[in-house]
Amino acid sequence: MLSAKSLFQEILDNDESFRLFCSIAASGESQGGWENARIAALVPESERSLAPKITRHGADEDKHGRIFNALLKKRGLEPVAVPPETDYTMLLERHGIGLAHDKLKSDEPLTVQDIVTYLSHSRVTEQRASEQMELLRKHFADHPVIGRAVKQISGDEDNHLAYCHEELLRFAAQGHGRAIQRTLRECALAEIRIYRDVSLAVMDHMGRILGWSRPKAALLAAGIHAVYAWERFAGWRRMVSLKMPERRDALGGPATSAPEFA
Secondary structure, three states: OOOHHHHHHHHHHOHHHHHHHHHHHHHHHHHHHHHHHHHHHHOOHHHHHHHHHHHHHHHHHHHHHHHHHHHHHHOOOOOOOOOHHHOHHHHHHHOOOOOOHHHHHOOOOOOHHHHHHHHHHHHHHHHHHHHHHHHHHHHHOOOOOOHHHHHHHHHHHHHHHHHHHHHHHHHHHHHHHHHHHHHHHHHHHHHHHHHHHHHHHHHHHHHHHHOOOHHHHHHHHHHHHHHHHHHHHOHHHHHOOOOOOOOOOOOOOOOOOOOOOO
16 A cells, blocks of 8 residues: 555665655755854844844754764765755745845845745745654654654754744734735745645656656656645645744754764
């Protein structure tokens, strides 16, 4: 029976597919670490109290990248170049989700609206990350190789999502509510398209590595399109709601260290 657990187990059991999976994940996390570090450095003076939390967010993303690379190293594998069509983070930036890299590479301070935009976009993408890691945690939390990594990253992603909710509600109370809702909706609708396209591209690469039959590949592609259809119809709404999280001040402390895999 084809399931999320059996599919990922197949990817995990093959060196080349595992290598591609970890390389894609490590690259995206490292890119997110750089982006958050630059945003923290450019936070406007009126919002300097946010800088340590943004720095913590970036440090967590960097840590996740190191974790995926450590998983590769433990298995005696080297990272592989990430195919552009599978690069979720790059495609998000190319489609205007997140602050433009040209802006982040300059030394010009960001505006409050830039920070609102950053948090709105992060709220959408962290929803995706939290859900993906929750799925892996459900099936692989006790796995002898990846279990600790999955639990560590899943907890961090939940913290990131909680932080976005709390800070966006603070900005909404300051009068930014309409801008936040407009940005959230635009970002969510763009993200679900990009996620569909990246998922199809990743499954295409995995299928060639693992020698999937045409019927199996077609079934997986149909499933991806079905998820997109649901998200386009109604599922995107889960990405735009805001509520005060149970985890308050989720990024208020120092980043935790990565688990050892040696």
